[in-house]
Amino acid sequence: MKLRIIPIAAALLVLPRLVYAGEATTINSGDTAWMLISTALVTLMTPGLALFYGGMVRRKNVLGTIMHSLIMLFMVSVIWVLWGYTLSFGPDKGGIIGGPEWFGLNGVGQEPSPFAPTVPHLLFMMFQGTFAVITPALITGAFAERMKFSALIFFSILWVTFVYSPLCHWVWGGGWMSKTLGTLDFAGGIVVHLSSAVAAFAAILMIGKRRGYGREPMLPHDLPMTVLGLALLWFGWFGFNAGSALTSGGLASVAFVTTNTSAGAAAMSWMVIEWMQKGKPTALGAVSGAVAGLAGITPAAGFVSPLSSIVIGTIAGLLCYVGVNMKSTFGYDDSLDVIGIHGVSGTWGTLAVGLFASAAINPAGKDGLFHGNTSLFATQGLSVLTAFVFVFAATFIILKLVDWIVGLRVKDGEEFIGLDQSLHGESAYMQ
Amino acid sequence: MKLRIIPIAAALLVLPRLVYAGEATTINSGDTAWMLISTALVTLMTPGLALFYGGMVRRKNVLGTIMHSLIMLFMVSVIWVLWGYTLSFGPDKGGIIGGPEWFGLNGVGQEPSPFAPTVPHLLFMMFQGTFAVITPALITGAFAERMKFSALIFFSILWVTFVYSPLCHWVWGGGWMSKTLGTLDFAGGIVVHLSSAVAAFAAILMIGKRRGYGREPMLPHDLPMTVLGLALLWFGWFGFNAGSALTSGGLASVAFVTTNTSAGAAAMSWMVIEWMQKGKPTALGAVSGAVAGLAGITPAAGFVSPLSSIVIGTIAGLLCYVGVNMKSTFGYDDSLDVIGIHGVSGTWGTLAVGLFASAAINPAGKDGLFHGNTSLFATQGLSVLTAFVFVFAATFIILKLVDWIVGLRVKDGEEFIGLDQSLHGESAYMQ
Amino acid sequence: MKLRIIPIAAALLVLPRLVYAGEATTINSGDTAWMLISTALVTLMTPGLALFYGGMVRRKNVLGTIMHSLIMLFMVSVIWVLWGYTLSFGPDKGGIIGGPEWFGLNGVGQEPSPFAPTVPHLLFMMFQGTFAVITPALITGAFAERMKFSALIFFSILWVTFVYSPLCHWVWGGGWMSKTLGTLDFAGGIVVHLSSAVAAFAAILMIGKRRGYGREPMLPHDLPMTVLGLALLWFGWFGFNAGSALTSGGLASVAFVTTNTSAGAAAMSWMVIEWMQKGKPTALGAVSGAVAGLAGITPAAGFVSPLSSIVIGTIAGLLCYVGVNMKSTFGYDDSLDVIGIHGVSGTWGTLAVGLFASAAINPAGKDGLFHGNTSLFATQGLSVLTAFVFVFAATFIILKLVDWIVGLRVKDGEEFIGLDQSLHGESAYMQ
Amino acid sequence: MKKIEAIIKPFKLDDVKKALNELGVQGMTVTEVKGFGRQKGHIEFYRGVEYDINFVPKMKIEIVVPDQLAEQTVSVIREKAKTGEIGDGKIFVYPVENIIRIRTGESGEAAI
Amino acid sequence: MKKIEAIIKPFKLDDVKKALNELGVQGMTVTEVKGFGRQKGHIEFYRGVEYDINFVPKMKIEIVVPDQLAEQTVSVIREKAKTGEIGDGKIFVYPVENIIRIRTGESGEAAI
Amino acid sequence: MKKIEAIIKPFKLDDVKKALNELGVQGMTVTEVKGFGRQKGHIEFYRGVEYDINFVPKMKIEIVVPDQLAEQTVSVIREKAKTGEIGDGKIFVYPVENIIRIRTGESGEAAI
Numbered sequence A, B, C: 001m002k003l004r005i006i007p008i009a010a011a012l013l014v015l016p017r018l019v020y021a022g023e024a025t026t027i028n029s030g031d032t033a034w035m036l037i038s039t040a041l042v043t044l045m046t047p048g049l050a051l052f053y054g055g056m057v058r059r060k061n062v063l064g065t066i067m068h069s070l071i072m073l074f075m076v077s078v079i080w081v082l083w084g085y086t087l088s089f090g091p092d093k094g095g096i097i098g099g100p101e102w103f104g105l106n107g108v109g110q111e112p113s114p115f116a117p118t119v120p121h122l123l124f125m126m127f128q129g130t131f132a133v134i135t136p137a138l139i140t141g142a143f144a145e146r147m148k149f150s151a152l153i154f155f156s157i158l159w160v161t162f163v164y165s166p167l168c169h170w171v172w173g174g175g176w177m178s179k180t181l182g183t184l185d186f187a188g189g190i191v192v193h194l195s196s197a198v199a200a201f202a203a204i205l206m207i208g209k210r211r212g213y214g215r216e217p218m219l220p221h222d223l224p225m226t227v228l229g230l231a232l233l234w235f236g237w238f239g240f241n242a243g244s245a246l247t248s249g250g251l252a253s254v255a256f257v258t259t260n261t262s263a264g265a266a267a268m269s270w271m272v273i274e275w276m277q278k279g280k281p282t283a284l285g286a287v288s289g290a291v292a293g294l295a296g297i298t299p300a301a302g303f304v305s306p307l308s309s310i311v312i313g314t315i316a317g318l319l320c321y322v323g324v325n326m327k328s329t330f331g332y333d334d335s336l337d338v339i340g341i342h343g344v345s346g347t348w349g350t351l352a353v354g355l356f357a358s359a360a361i362n363p364a365g366k367d368g369l370f371h372g373n374t375s376l377f378a379t380q381g382l383s384v385l386t387a388f389v390f391v392f393a394a395t396f397i398i399l400k401l402v403d404w405i406v407g408l409r410v411k412d413g414e415e416f417i418g419l420d421q422s423l424h425g426e427s428a429y430m431q
Numbered sequence D, E, F: 001m002k003k004i005e006a007i008i009k010p011f012k013l014d015d016v017k018k019a020l021n022e023l024g025v026q027g028m029t030v031t032e033v034k035g036f037g038r039q040k041g042h043i044e045f046y047r048g049v050e051y052d053i054n055f056v057p058k059m060k061i062e063i064v065v066p067d068q069l070a071e072q073t074v075s076v077i078r079e080k081a082k083t084g085e086i087g088d089g090k091i092f093v094y095p096v097e098n099i100i101r102i103r104t105g106e107s108g109e110a111a112i
């Protein structure tokens, strides 16, 4: 057990506390309280995302879009218990995948987790489960307003099993990325944001544009709903990032502060550039910037100082502003900008770890370029590339398969009427 | 003091920790942190329910429906401090009711709670108060869109005093059900869900159908609001169920995992059966299934394994799907399906404890049928029956009284115009 | 270090625990867990306020109003890290202001906070930051629907720097008010509610009424949104008030209970008086009453008993009901009643400390009038007056300056079209 | 051909529609409108301030019918929309010069 | 009898209504509509993309009046709805063949 | 002058508007309406109960044109709004007695 913990300590951030081996085998009630609530917070992010996305689509597709996220909460919650957790965190098989030993949570109980020794194993499992829930939900923004519901279900089952679980194992579960390459990803720059955006990219290539894209306006039908979604996301992100400390204490506090600061800085930088370029600062721009800042700091949250997080956030806001504009340049239809926001900021944040990380902040981390260590930046860059290639290829194959079995896209008539009525047989609003 | 704790340990789940009597008299900061946030989470459930219900009614009744829930938060918060807590948890009088000794929280302070020895007594009081708030709020779904507001207020005062408080005492406060019968109810299958549904049943019989029920369509006016309500309910339910461990640790983690898993499984099973039977999986169906799964696991959350929770949730979703369809069969008007969802799943979950409970999961619990103990199932069945009879009779009498004093139902004209305008003098939406 | 802590103990409420000097220098994981989540809760209040306010304005101004609050979350989050925290809590300079030593969080790290010795300094900083975020957001209700966005930004930067930071230092950061005067303000009756309302008062005098005020109806466009806002505020207020205990334990529990009870009582008292006076209890009235009760108990939450909180809340509801009606009497246009609600209840709550405080509840507090100590009431009254004069004068000067530089008010045409379209170039709703 | 336009109480819509279908009227177009007339609105309160909401929600039904059906249509609406209380609404009859069915291009009575 | 239909700027509704009441016009029906005309819409931005919102919200007022009131009604509306800026809207006058009050069955001018 | 009123499928609005502009029609007024006709609605499910939503959302376009433009306007709409499937809608032509531009007071064809 010990042998497995040490090598992955960097990624897992099981802090100095680990050093006191004697203590490490006891559940700590304060750490557990923080992980319980962090897990609840991350769970809330998925419906938060449903509303964030739901407000941005047209009125006829709001329930369909919300269901894209909710189905992950429903389905992946069960999958994770059955086979997702053991594939991701089960006993390592050659650095590639977790073994099937913990299928159905066999052997995963109330005892201290091997990954977070002051917290019950079941709780660590659940915390990680919430990440597996939200990652595929993020992807759905790319093909909103045109994906078949049955296709989405097949796709998600396969994607969580064959893309998310291995990648998660490589980075956090004791696999080769953290062990051999030394990748640092505090809370999911690669595992969550980059991976969902690369999957989105593959999906967009396969599924094509919405009917009338570029000709008809496709405007958000309810921006206050999107603002509400952002509120829940921001709130939940404290669990996501500060919870990734896996303990309650100084490191969680650092991650909390960098998360909040980066989000604020990114929202401001998006607003300022939009104001300068378009003459008006929009609410949608501001909340998009905030998400950019939250996603950007995610891989770095527990490795950098608050001042660095201002820089990381500010740049995340600017880059994602450019990112969403790429859409017009290249003419693809990424409905809700998964690539422009999560792809860009996930990549930026992962590289930023290589620049700003400081071992003084987190002894389980490393120093980055600005603290005199050149190698980490290369490691991070290589990790991004590897993840890109793997996720793209695997997602592409899965989508081909699903397309072949049930078809990815709704019929023209269904798309026209809207997914709410055609796929779900309901109207979101009456009167 | 000790004498009182031991017999009710089963219901209170004051874990192994209790064994170390010396330690048990100290406040634990981690347990307290978890109970503080759990209490906040459960408090949030009542406005969550307001939105869940509010989205399902017609546009003209949304504020009226929201007020039905909010008034409980406002009013029962005060009642609980004054007399509710002492009736429920005050020094036991013959197994029937708590004595008046703690009226106005006299003697209830910052010292360890007799029911949760690592947590301040005031905090245990408040945690329990949130349950007393939401239970009558659940009932209001049954008579939505036609109940008089003054009648609701009278009814709730009486119901919390004469139905909720005794029942709560019997099951959790050291009364006869837990002490003599040995009922297990982890977080409120009987006390909350069954009791609210039985009260709903009595209310429906008394108040009759909505004007035009069965002739006019009465469709949800804003389903995204209902989805938001579900999000807050699911989030808050972690406090409800995992908070019912009364400590931060392994047991809370188990309850957390079973809660989330059951909810996911139930949402899926409802969706699947609806898809098969009606050809389309609806969003309202999915979120209804989720509530079925959450309510279904409530009495069992800290007694069963995650795998059992998949079974419990799946069956809860199916049974409640059948449950809401009973309405059409029998022709009663349970506006928002309190019986079909909370009644069915509360009953199922309570019985399921008798099937799936495992003393290996929770030493303060017992083994159920599938772990070789036949008696628990009978106990649970008997508890359901007893609760049914008591709640039905008592609620019926209270309603008769209220009807006699102020009348239960709004006038035809008021119902027609809608409660928002006729009872509250406002419109929910402008333009 | 010790020297600084002792004098401000009253305001900071670092409880008996402090006595054990040895223990006090260690981070406590339970206290930290509670402060982490409390900080997240208070962060959520600002978007909660955005929705609370957003629902009350006309449809054409909802995004503009939401942005008024969000911009504080974005901007003050960064300002606080850079210079706000050090001005408020940095090494004291003559009781007037914190020194610049902690600029950019220099020297503020994971070690125990001098203000909350069981919690990392960074976390205490962040917790306080959330208060600095929401206070200026509260002000914006006064000039909703007519303020220039650029003016708001300038105003907020100056206000947080020159009004909030000094005042916060005086009361909580070791400045003269707590040290010399002995002011008690548990969670922000003066620092947050009174100060925002006085600033609102100055702003209203400067900016004038909305076009058509008094002639055209200016009705809330979406009251369920306001109810949702209240739900998030109430939920977050547990972090605000119970988090202000800075530890997880008895004191946090007291503050939690008084907060919830006061809110319930105030909502009821507003509803009852409205019912008696206007014939109908409104939903907007009830939620306004709840906010009155929450704001009213804020300065007293950790100093008074639950029974006292019923009295404080009840009176807060009644006073604020009268407070919002002053608007009609005096004919000013406080769009969303910042004065009538936060001003009235902040003042009442601060004075109520002088009446109801009990050293038996909180040894770090004092006894009030009803516990036989006359001096505290005078202290509290004097503190209110001082704060009023300072905030009014300083805000007035800042507004003059901003008016002179960019102008406070949008053009007539912009106001007429609505801020969403004219300032932000978007529509909140489509179709 | 005539255009019959009726302003009715919203909850009467279903009854009117059913009766018209029985009469053989197949198509109609319905709009939500605000009515001002003898029937007054109501008072609402927002934070103590009273507002006079002086319109009443109504439904406008538009039906184009051949001349010979006009009278019957009017009397069916009159009968079904009537509650006898103030605010029941009005029926207006207008001349129509032509009508064209978009799908087929038919015009005149054939297009109805 | 004439039907006067006016497309006006929404914020002028109250003034117009008041003036018409003073003239003795008791009833009217109002609908929210989208106007396309000389007055152009505006630009909105969503994540960097510019959209041309090319309609303008307008209010449609419909009033049926006896012939002798028609001219005055038109001129009252014209006066009260005017800002002098583009987009003030139009007034259309149509013939009405009959009008029936649902509540009483009265018809013709008596029903107005 | 004629008033052309068309009930069309909502997604055809843009095409129709563009074509009319090209024809020289500058102004029009659009309202969201519910259509009842041969095209039936659809079924929705709420907690297992089936509801027949029997109206179809439509757009109503109103355009007042000089007599000589009427025919062309009608045929442009017919062409552009047509999908060939049931529910394409109808075009009604009504007489207009007068039209006044509020801003200038012009009346008759000059005001269009």
Ligand SMILES: Nc1ncnc2c1ncn2[C@@H]1O[C@H](COP(=O)(O)OP(=O)(O)O)[C@@H](O)[C@H]1O
Pocket: D007, D034, D035, D036, D037, D038, D039, D040, D056, D058, D085, D086, D087, D088, D089, D090, E026, E027, E028, E029, E030, E062, E063, E064, E065, E101, E102, E103, E112
């Ligand atoms: N002169 C009118 N022109 C247009 N619509 C009218 C006119 N008079 C009444 N209406 C419409 O008819 C509705 C009902 O009229 P009202 O005077 O309230 O009652 P009643 O129809 O019983 O006389 C009004 O709300 C309005 O929509």
Ligand SMILES: Nc1ncnc2c1ncn2[C@@H]1O[C@H](COP(=O)(O)OP(=O)(O)O)[C@@H](O)[C@H]1O
Pocket: E007, E034, E035, E036, E037, E038, E039, E040, E056, E058, E085, E086, E087, E088, E089, E090, F026, F027, F028, F029, F030, F062, F063, F064, F065, F101, F102, F103, F112
């Ligand atoms: N020919 C027309 N038919 C129907 N409605 C029209 C017509 N022309 C204008 N309108 C309506 O009148 C409104 C105002 O017209 P517009 O050309 O913008 O300004 P103005 O009335 O000052 O000439 C338009 O928004 C539209 O609703």
Ligand SMILES: Nc1ncnc2c1ncn2[C@@H]1O[C@H](COP(=O)(O)OP(=O)(O)O)[C@@H](O)[C@H]1O
Pocket: D026, D027, D028, D029, D030, D062, D063, D064, D065, D101, D102, D103, D112, F007, F034, F035, F036, F037, F038, F039, F040, F056, F058, F085, F086, F087, F088, F089, F090
């Ligand atoms: N007699 C009528 N009077 C008014 N509107 C009508 C009439 N008939 C049809 N409509 C409108 O035209 C729409 C289309 O008519 P429908 O019968 O469905 O198809 P089609 O136009 O292809 O014959 C209807 O939804 C309704 O709004």
